[in-house]
Amino acid sequence: MKLQNTKEGYGFIAIALHWIVALGFLGAYVAVYYRHWFSEGEFSMTELNSNMVSLYLHMSFGISIAVFVVLRILWKIANKAPEDVPGGSRLEHSAAHGMHWALYLAMIVMPLTGYMGTKLDTNFFFLFDIPKFNDTALYSIIVEQWLATTWEQFESVVDAIHKFSGAYLVWLLIVMHAGAAVFHHVVRKDAVLKRMAPWVK
Ligand code: HEM
Ligand code: HEM
Known part of the structure; x- marks a missing residue:
């Protein structure tokens, strides 16, 4: 597989960045919903109890996403996207492109609003502290x-933008996007999913 995108498909770097960011989203969601659903209500913010561990994991995944998204945007600027898979109407192609732009917006807005709206330093995967936004110049x-x-x-x-988007809008975007990929693979039987997930048969 080529490192760069070609006219026919995505290269290794675009594929790796896509799945690293997708795993980052999964991690951020699992951590924050673990906290909401399974962690005790009463807790101390100065101890590393399960509540704070899941919050710090959420914040760490979120900040990692920001780093990879910067790389991903630079790579997208440097490297042209492949041509659309043949078949499908013009409306479908435009909908897919619109969805990709909306997902890029989500990838920028979510880490930014998460970081800017929190009163805590981020204990980054329990390795080092990242100062909170309101301590910065x-x-x-x-x-x-x-x-x-x-x-x-x-x-x-x-915080309201972060929570509303995270709890409703971004979920919806990801489910529609992943659903469309599965639809292409199972119903259309075309190359859309395989171009981004070459291990899929
Ligand atoms: C792509 C990245 C991120 C996603 C998808 C995401 C998503 C979410 C979601 C779904 C919630 C719960 C909303 C609710 O139902 O109330 C939430 C809450 C929160 N997020 Fe994020 N977030 C991300 C990044 C970040 C970052 C980078 C930080 C901080 C460094 C952060 C800090 C917080 C905090 C402090 C809360 C409130 C915690 C709570 O209600 O338990 N998030 N986020
Ligand atoms: C199970 C989850 C996912 C599946 C199955 C999936 C599948 C795909 C596929 C098949 C493509 C290629 C579409 C084409 O060639 O037109 C693609 C592209 C894309 N996906 Fe996903 N995806 C998933 C999760 C995500 C997540 C969580 C995000 C970001 C929040 C995301 C953002 C994008 C973007 C922006 C593109 C356009 C290509 C690029 O610029 O990298 N995807 N995805």
Whole structure:
């Protein structure tokens, strides 16, 4: 397999980045829903109990996604996407491209709003601490000087976007996107899924 995309299909780097980011999303979702559903309500934020472990894992997966998304966007700029798989109407091709743009938006907005809206330093996979946004110089430039607002007001808006998008919109996008890939493979029996998942028979 080539490293770069060709006219016919995705190269190794685009495929690897796609699945690393998809696993990152899975990790972030499993961690945050483990916390919501199975972790005790009463907890101390200064101890590493299961509640804080799952929150730190959520934040660590989210920040890792941000790193890979930056690489992915740079790679997308440097390397042209393959041509559409033949077959399918113009509307279907446009819908698929629209979905890809929406997923890129989700990949940018989710880690950003997650990081900017949290009051905690991120204990990155229990290796080192990443300072929270409101301890950074960028915070004072953006929030205090440019937006001229308080942390409470800023956090409530950013947190609402993060939680609403994470709990509803992004789920919907991923399910529709993965559903379309399975539909192509099972019903259309074309190369759409195999181009991104070459191990699929
Ligand atoms: C692609 C990345 C991310 C996704 C898909 C994601 C998704 C979510 C979801 C689904 C929720 C629960 C919403 C709800 O039902 O209330 C949530 C909550 C939260 N996220 Fe993220 N998130 C991501 C990245 C981040 C990052 C990078 C951070 C911080 C560094 C972060 C911090 C938080 C916090 C503090 C909460 C509230 C915790 C809680 O309610 O238990 N997230 N996120
Ligand atoms: C089980 C889950 C998933 C499956 C089965 C899947 C499958 C696919 C397939 C088959 C393609 C190629 C489509 C084409 O050639 O037109 C693709 C592309 C793409 N997927 Fe996924 N995907 C999954 C999860 C995700 C997630 C979680 C994201 C991001 C949040 C994502 C973002 C994208 C993007 C942006 C593209 C366009 C190609 C690119 O720029 O890298 N996918 N996916």
